[in-house]
Amino acid sequence: MNAFWERVYGNLATTVAGVVAAAATYTYGVGGKLPTNKQEWAFAAASVAMGALGAATKTPAPFKAAPPLMLLLLFLATPAAAQAVCDTTVAPTTSVCGPNNNLSFIMPTTNTDGSPFNDFGLIRVIYGTATPLCVGTPLQPGPTAVVRSMGALGQPVTPLPNTRVAIKLGAITGLPQGKVFNAVQIADLIGNVSGCSPEVTHTYDSGTPNTGTGVQVGP
Numbered sequence: 001m002n003a004f005w006e007r008v009y010g011n012l013a014t015t016v017a018g019v020v021a022a023a024a025t026y027t028y029g030v031g032g033k034l035p036t037n038k039q040e041w042a043f044a045a046a047s048v049a050m051g052a053l054g055a056a057t058k059t060p061a062p063f064k065a066a067p068p069l070m071l072l073l074l075f076l077a078t079p080a081a082a083q084a085v086c087d088t089t090v091a092p093t094t095s096v097c098g099p100n101n102n103l104s105f106i107m108p109t110t111n112t113d114g115s116p117f118n119d120f121g122l123i124r125v126i127y128g129t130a131t132p133l134c135v136g137t138p139l140q141p142g143p144t145a146v147v148r149s150m151g152a153l154g155q156p157v158t159p160l161p162n163t164r165v166a167i168k169l170g171a172i173t174g175l176p177q178g179k180v181f182n183a184v185q186i187a188d189l190i191g192n193v194s195g196c197s198p199e200v201t202h203t204y205d206s207g208t209p210n211t212g213t214g215v216q217v218g219p
Contacts, residue, residue, distance in 0.1 A: 096202070097203065098170075100168060101169050102167060103166070104165060106162060107160075107164075108186060109159050117188070120155060123150045123184060123185070125172050126182065127182050128146060129176060129178065129180060130181070146174060153165055177205065179203050180202060180204045182202070183199045
């Protein structure tokens, strides 16, 4: 690479590095937000590296490392199934969930065209042991996904804003033991069905222990 193109390459990398670093600074600095998952930590860490490269404007050679860092950032930032956190007295911050834990989501109040959603019909839960559960555009359950209709769950025909609906995992028929991926869909009264929600993953454990043996009273 001759000196001219190396300078062009360096200036381009500097600009990209500066934008990434500025976005991270605003999000995790001015915005007061801390990274909460591996994608956000990857973004923050990579932005620091990119910012360091951006500061080295008089040394074009380090910019040769910029494209791999950008690709790594994009790879790590690809949306994945969110990790469930089940709040129980035994395991307060783990992703091992039991029948009494909830799959929850916020009800929509509009249709895809922006009109009011005033003919809510029912909720569908999608689950499976592999991701992605849903494919296509809009996302619909794939060939290996299991779909369960949960009914209206007491929700009104016209959903209220910011309504979080909770579904007990134990109420989802056939939910398998082990690692599970979940998503939801909303259907209206005439059968129109939404796309799949983002996925969430957890380890489902509904097994109960055997009772104690050798029970006795005495010394």
